Structure formats: structure tokens, C-alpha cells
Amino acid sequence: MPGPDEGARRAAALPARAGVRTDIQFLRALAVMAVVLNHLFPNRLTGGYLGVDIFFVISGFLITAHLLGELEREGRISLARFWARRARRLLPASLTVLAVCAAATVAWLPQTRWPQVMSEVLASALYFENWQLARSAQDYFTSAQTASPVTHFWSLSVEEQFYLVWPLLVLGTWWLALRRGGASGALRPRGLTPRRTVGTGLAILGVASLAFAVWSVEAHPDAAYFITPGRVWEFAAGGVLAALAAAQGAVRPRWVAIPGWLLMVGSICLFGDDSGVPGLSTLLPVAGCALVIWAGTGSAGRPAPRALRGPVWLGDISYSVYLWHWPLIVFAPIALQRPMTPGLGLAILLVTLLTAQLSTRFVEDPLRRARWLTARPAAMTLSGAAISMAAVAGVAIYIPTTVEDDLQAVQAEMEELVADGGPCVGAAATASGCPDSHELAVAGSSLLTIVNSPYTPTWGTTCQVEPEDPDPSPCEFGVPKQEAVQRLALVGDSHAGQWASTLDTIARERGWNVEMQVKSSCLPTTGDVHASWGTEPMIASCRAWSHQVRTALADDPDIDVIVMSGIARDYASADPDGVVEQLRELWAGWVEAGKQVVVMADPPYLGRGPVPECLAEASTRPDPCAALAAVVRTPDPLVVAAAGQDGVTVVDLTDVVCDHRRCHAVVGGMPVYGDQNHLLQYFARTMAPLVAKRLATVPGLDQPQGR
Structure with missing residues (x-):
């Protein structure tokens, strides 16, 4: 039973939300602030771009855990329902940002930039921006020179491709495991469960992906940063962690998280643009993220102290922070007609946080939780998503045609x-x-x-x-x-x-x-x-x-x-x-x-x-x-x-x-x-x-x- 001080400590803690792990919210807060500060002050936080790698591990863990849980409870995965949830969670905010970027491009960027930016808006709306950047071999670390307001959508494109393929991969591996072990799922003579078989399959996939990443970093360093096959191993690291996690309720030693945080923070501070990401060096921050997640296994719903309200809040709005920060960095100096300075950078940071809070409150959450969508078949959400994506894509296709007319003249x-x-x-x-x-x-x-x-x-x-x-x-x-x-x-x-x-x-x-x-x-x-x-x-x-x-x-x-x-x-x-x-x-x-x-x-x-x-x-x-x-x-x-x-x-x-x-x-x-x-x-x-x-x-x- 808790002592007298324990009751006071719990009273001062943030309320716990069902299924929400505060340690993962802390990870999200670290990841998004690393990316934002790297973009605002690239010469200060040289490895801040590793926040994206941390996000990939988190996604691999959470999505794999969700899919395995659904398989164990229901014996199946509703792919349409899964993709509909992802669409309600991600598309409202991302398509809003793309629409704003298209309008701001017309308002503030010269016509010479419109075709290139709109081609990237189109690629971002259809989630192949990473492949477009890889094809043009654009160096991520000098992308600010071309000032595309949607370059950061490359990572969202990788994530969406992950969400599209991963359920099929997990479901297929699970099905094969059951076929080998009979209806009961018991695999003899090795005693592997379907969950562990999925983990083994993801581990093999991860090793192959890491090998590809190591090769591509040497052979095609600019393109290697963007292409999906070289990033799969980061999702797989989180997926293996989810597949091999202990039964619900088992708690890991909390101290295991300490070296994990040190690995991530050290990498973020010490890595540079020549660190060979996503090759072998990326094992350090990925391992750090995995250690923190592992240490928190079984702690879902554990409240965080009130003193840590800020990181939890930042983790809650991290998706919108990531979406809005780069367009603000690109457009603010142009709209204000002044160069980027530390003072302007701090102002952009504050505006980013405010915009992200409003976006989460009035765009993300209402559509994600709307009863008129969640209570209806998944096909309705998916149809609406397709129409919305097509609308943004149509705008991105139309705007360059106006430039073409002027160009011909x-x-x-x-x-x-x-x-x-x-x-x-x-x-x-x-x-x-x-x-x-x-x-x-x-x-x-x-x-x-x-x-x-x-x-x-x-x-x-x-x-x-x-x-x-x-x-x-x-x-x-x-x-x-x-x-x-x-x-x-x-x-x-x-x-x-x-x-x-x-x-x-x-x-x-x-x-x-x-x-x-x-x-x-x-x-x-x-x-x-x-x-x-x-x-x-x-x-x-x-x-x-x-x-x-x-x-x-x-x-x-x-x-x-x-x-x-x-x-x-x-x-x-x-x-x-x-x-x-x-x-x-x-x-x-x-x-x-x-x-x-x-x-x-x-x-x-x-x-x-x-x-x-x-x-x-x-x-x-x-x-x-x-x-x-x-x-x-x-x-x-x-x-x-x-x-x-x-x-x-x-x-x-x-x-x-x-x-x-x-x-x-x-x-x-x-x-x-x-x-x-x-x-x-x-x-x-x-x-x-x-x-x-x-x-x-x-x-x-x-x-x-x-x-």
C-alpha cells in the first residue's frame, strides 16, 4: 500500500489517459524539438534531424503492438478500419498545411518557384515526396537553399507508406505462423508463438534493410537519406520490441531508460551532416529510443509529475508542431522581408507552438473523434480522404499551368x-x-x-x-x-x-x-x-x-x-x-x-x-x-x-x-x-x-x- 507521501505525489501528478504512455510522449517531445531546433539553428544542434529516426521507432512499436493486440483479441485485422483510423488521425492536419503552403507560395514566392513547389505539394499530398527528393538527389542538409515549404513531408511520406504495407506484412507473417503450428497456433518443436514469429520476421527484414541502408549511404548518399527501404529497419526495431514485449502488466527496471536517453541526446548533440544516416551510426539513437520504450513496457497510464506537464503537452501536439514549423521557417523571412536571425528564430518557435496547439484543438482532434465518421463504415472515411487528397493534388497541378501560360508569352x-x-x-x-x-x-x-x-x-x-x-x-x-x-x-x-x-x-x-x-x-x-x-x-x-x-x-x-x-x-x-x-x-x-x-x-x-x-x-x-x-x-x-x-x-x-x-x-x-x-x-x-x-x-x- 502507498505511504502518506505517495498519495500526495499521485495527487500532484497529471491525470493518466487510458493507453497513453507518458514516456512515449516524452520521446515525441524530444524528437520534435530536436528537428525544429535543428532547422532553426542548424549550426547549434547539428544532429537534431535524428528526431525523425526516433519517430520511426515509436511508430514501429505502437503500430505493431496495436496490430498484434487486434490479432490476439479478434484473430484478424480489419485493414479498412486500420487505414481509416490512420486517415482520420493524419490527413486533416497534413492536407490543411499543404493547402496553406500552396496559398502562401502564390502569395509570397516568385513564379519561378511555383512549378517546383507545386510538384512537391502534389508528391506530398499523394505521399511519395521522399521518392521525388531521392530522384532529384537533393541534399537534405542543404535543402534550405531551395526553400521548399514542404520538404519535411518526406518523412510523412515514409510513414504513410509504412502504414500502408505494415499491416499486410504483420498479418501475412501471423497467418504463416498459424499455418505451420495448426489451428491452435502452437509451433512445434520450437515452441514459438505467432507473436514471436512475427518478431523474428521483422528482425530479418530489419537486418536486410540496415544492410541496404549501409550500402546506399556509401553509393548514393543524398538519395539514401530519403528512400524507404533504408528506413524500414528503424520501424522494424520498434516492431520487434512490440512483438517480444512481456505480458501486459510486467514492468521493466526504470533505470534501463537512462542510457537510452543518453544515447539519444548525445547523438542529437554530436551527429552532423556527415554522420552517415541512416547507416550503422544511426544504431545509437535507435537503440536509445528502444531502451526507453522497453523500460516503460507495462507502464501505460502511469501518471507523470506535474512538473513534466510541458513535455507531455509537447508530445501531444508533436505531429502539428512538425507539420507547421518548416513552412513558417521558409515563409516568415520572405513575408517579413528580413533575414533569419536568432530573434526571428525564437519568434517562429513560439508561433509554431501556438499554431500547433490550435491545429490540434480545432483540426486534428475534432475529425479524429467525430462520431459522424467513427460510427460509420470505414469506406466513408477512406472516400473522404481520397477526395480531399485529390482536391489538394488538383490545386497543385493547376497552379503551374498559370505559370506555363505566362512563360509562353x-x-x-x-x-x-x-x-x-x-x-x-x-x-x-x-x-x-x-x-x-x-x-x-x-x-x-x-x-x-x-x-x-x-x-x-x-x-x-x-x-x-x-x-x-x-x-x-x-x-x-x-x-x-x-x-x-x-x-x-x-x-x-x-x-x-x-x-x-x-x-x-x-x-x-x-x-x-x-x-x-x-x-x-x-x-x-x-x-x-x-x-x-x-x-x-x-x-x-x-x-x-x-x-x-x-x-x-x-x-x-x-x-x-x-x-x-x-x-x-x-x-x-x-x-x-x-x-x-x-x-x-x-x-x-x-x-x-x-x-x-x-x-x-x-x-x-x-x-x-x-x-x-x-x-x-x-x-x-x-x-x-x-x-x-x-x-x-x-x-x-x-x-x-x-x-x-x-x-x-x-x-x-x-x-x-x-x-x-x-x-x-x-x-x-x-x-x-x-x-x-x-x-x-x-x-x-x-x-x-x-x-x-x-x-x-x-x-x-x-x-x-x-x-
Whole structure:
């Protein structure tokens, strides 16, 4: 019997709710605050993203425990009823947030962002956002640079996929266990119960998933963070815990939770963006979460002291906190037109908690508990969920169509502008002293990007090999080979590809055929030069592609001139001088094979992020988004390597973009860049006369050599 103090302690405790474990609410509170603080102050709580991993373990435990309990009580699982409960619990708040994000995107983000954000809203509404992010290989830890307000829905997509498949998995394993052991469920001779058989099956699945995660973190580090197979083992850890839990009422030693909390808090404080999540290192926070849950087994309904009211409350609203915090982080600085500061971060935190409380009180709870839904067949809930998801998806599909209409109008104006030309259009304005050169001539021209307005030559195609594809895939433009008076090759990474429209304009005038050999994130060299952001598979692929391309071009007797460019500033080698030296060695081999080499210097990038977005936000000001030339005009290794090289000609048009003070985002009334650093193809076409003038100095060009 409790002593006198025990009665007072219980009187001061929070009321217990049937089936609610306060230790799990504490875990939820830790997990969501870790994520929120990591997003608000990423340099302070570097491992806060592990809160998602903790949530996955909790979900695996609770859902598996629920399913096994239903199987033991009723001998079956009502899948429709299970999915209806999940829909009532999750969809009202998530679809509300998505609808608000769609409206806020139209209100505050430039049109250049609408298609990308709406594609993510669509993926989030249909719960495949994690796969969309994996496909684009977006780095989670730099996702704030693109400021998508729904990036965080990747984890909710993983959870929904878990809810869809897990009941089938548990039910199937249970059924197989009963088949092996007879109607009674007794499995002989090993004495395994169906519950333990489910636990064994989940353990095997978890080990396989962990092995996949370890492999994918090494092979595809950006995509590995998002893809579902590499996350299954975290759910399985919770599921095994639920399957092997002791009978109801058995209480574990409470001290077991202490090392669990230490493992989680330590990981959250010490992990960084290079910790290999969700690989082997993630075992630490997952094991910590499992220890805390194990220590609390049998304690459901145990009241928490009043002093811990805050964590329990935060655990109660953790789902809404997670949903609302990231859109507020993305939109608040834009709506307030001020940068993110610690003060603004704290304000966002308070608004997040208030919004989450209101969302839980007026959106989540009413629909989750509504008698008009719970008392009716599950089909009604599921039908309503499908209609609601379709409505949000429809909005996400419609909004980009309005952008497409505007884009087509802008493209028509830009085509007319480029065709008419003139001394103040595009690159020509550099030498003309045009007073309004740095003001946009076409309203809305910031919509034009390298992605949604690709340049297609009059004849032929432009092509680019993907980062992990080791095989060359050349294409041609200019004039057909049989009509050409001379053949050239355009070689390099995507920054070589940005010159395709320029060369095509010249080639069609002069009767050239141009073979394009371009690979994303790869420069042809004679050694181990690679993009600084390259993964091991990308580097190996680049090495193989480079060898084939440099040999093929050297051996092709019909190619007279090789034009090369790339973002060489961002390439690295084990030897500090390796980039320059290997470029010289490469060109010397081509020159020895009878080729002339033309090096196109890479225009500096402005460090403003996506330049079209900057222009869209500041298009009413003259010379928006310019950068100080002294800061951004850094040496180009291509130009450095070409100095003094026989048979190598440099075409450096940096002065078209930069004067002695600034490098500009708008020249001759046109945007210079189509994204962070690639030339906008309309502007590149206006550079053709300047490039043609420089190419006239290349020995042998325009004078076909004997074949």
C-alpha cells in the first residue's frame, strides 16, 4: 500500500489517459524539438534531424503492438478500419498545411518557384515526396537553399507508406505462423508463438534493410537519406520490441531508460551532416529510443509529475508542431522581408507552438473523434480522404499551368527581341554604352530558366550525359556532317553545354558541324580530377567517360577544333596543382593529334542562389542581384592552364558580364543566368557575334583542312 507521501505525489501528478504512455510522449517531445531546433539553428544542434529516426521507432512499436493486440483479441485485422483510423488521425492536419503552403507560395514566392513547389505539394499530398527528393538527389542538409515549404513531408511520406504495407506484412507473417503450428497456433518443436514469429520476421527484414541502408549511404548518399527501404529497419526495431514485449502488466527496471536517453541526446548533440544516416551510426539513437520504450513496457497510464506537464503537452501536439514549423521557417523571412536571425528564430518557435496547439484543438482532434465518421463504415472515411487528397493534388497541378501560360508569352517576346537584335540587346549592350542596360526589357523574363526554356537547335540536338553514366553519348548540331565545311567538338560539363546555342548560331552561318560530348559534373582530364561535390560512383563514372572521350576525339581525323569549357573552379584533385597540370596534359595530347583547342572561359557566378528568383523578387530595381566583381571574379583554372599553351586559344567574355566594379545579373535588358550559374540560353545566343569574332583568330578555323 502507498505511504502518506505517495498519495500526495499521485495527487500532484497529471491525470493518466487510458493507453497513453507518458514516456512515449516524452520521446515525441524530444524528437520534435530536436528537428525544429535543428532547422532553426542548424549550426547549434547539428544532429537534431535524428528526431525523425526516433519517430520511426515509436511508430514501429505502437503500430505493431496495436496490430498484434487486434490479432490476439479478434484473430484478424480489419485493414479498412486500420487505414481509416490512420486517415482520420493524419490527413486533416497534413492536407490543411499543404493547402496553406500552396496559398502562401502564390502569395509570397516568385513564379519561378511555383512549378517546383507545386510538384512537391502534389508528391506530398499523394505521399511519395521522399521518392521525388531521392530522384532529384537533393541534399537534405542543404535543402534550405531551395526553400521548399514542404520538404519535411518526406518523412510523412515514409510513414504513410509504412502504414500502408505494415499491416499486410504483420498479418501475412501471423497467418504463416498459424499455418505451420495448426489451428491452435502452437509451433512445434520450437515452441514459438505467432507473436514471436512475427518478431523474428521483422528482425530479418530489419537486418536486410540496415544492410541496404549501409550500402546506399556509401553509393548514393543524398538519395539514401530519403528512400524507404533504408528506413524500414528503424520501424522494424520498434516492431520487434512490440512483438517480444512481456505480458501486459510486467514492468521493466526504470533505470534501463537512462542510457537510452543518453544515447539519444548525445547523438542529437554530436551527429552532423556527415554522420552517415541512416547507416550503422544511426544504431545509437535507435537503440536509445528502444531502451526507453522497453523500460516503460507495462507502464501505460502511469501518471507523470506535474512538473513534466510541458513535455507531455509537447508530445501531444508533436505531429502539428512538425507539420507547421518548416513552412513558417521558409515563409516568415520572405513575408517579413528580413533575414533569419536568432530573434526571428525564437519568434517562429513560439508561433509554431501556438499554431500547433490550435491545429490540434480545432483540426486534428475534432475529425479524429467525430462520431459522424467513427460510427460509420470505414469506406466513408477512406472516400473522404481520397477526395480531399485529390482536391489538394488538383490545386497543385493547376497552379503551374498559370505559370506555363505566362512563360509562353515571355518566350515569344524574348524570341522576338533576340531575332530583332540591336546595339542594346543582350551581350551587344556591353560595347554600346546603353543607359538602361541593367534593367529588364521584358516583364516577367525572370521566368526563363535553363530547365523550362531549353534551347533546341534548328537542326540536330543538344545532349548531356548524366553524372553516374560512364558511357559517352554524343550528338550533333549546326549543319549535318555531309553538308559541313568543317567539324568541331564541344566538350566538358554542363557549363560547356551552356555554349551550345552560341555555337549553333555561328555553326549554321559558317557551315560547321558540331559534335557535342558533355557530361554533367565531369571534365575530361588525364587523371583524377573531379567535381568537389562528386560521390565515388560519380567520380568513377567521370574517369571512365573522360578516358573514352579524350581518346575518341584525338583519334577522329574529321574533327579540326575542340571547344572546351566547364565550371573548373569547383573541381579538385589530390595534387593542389593537379587540375591545371592535367588540363595542360590533355590539351597537349589533342594538339599533338592535329587539333586546335579553344577554351571558353566560364563566367563567374554571383553567389545569389538561383538568379531568376532574385530577379523576380527585385525586378523593380535597376541592376538587381549584381555582385562585387572583386569578390566573384576568381581565377578560372581553364584560363590559367591555357596561358602559354601552343595550339590553345582562350575566348574570355567575362567582360560582357562584369565591369571593373560589378558582375551583373542583367545585361542588355536580358537575364544573364538561367539558374545559379548557367547562362540563360537567350542571352547566350546574343553572345554569338562576340564569340565568332574571337574564333576568327583560331588558326585553321573556317579553312577546312585536307582529309
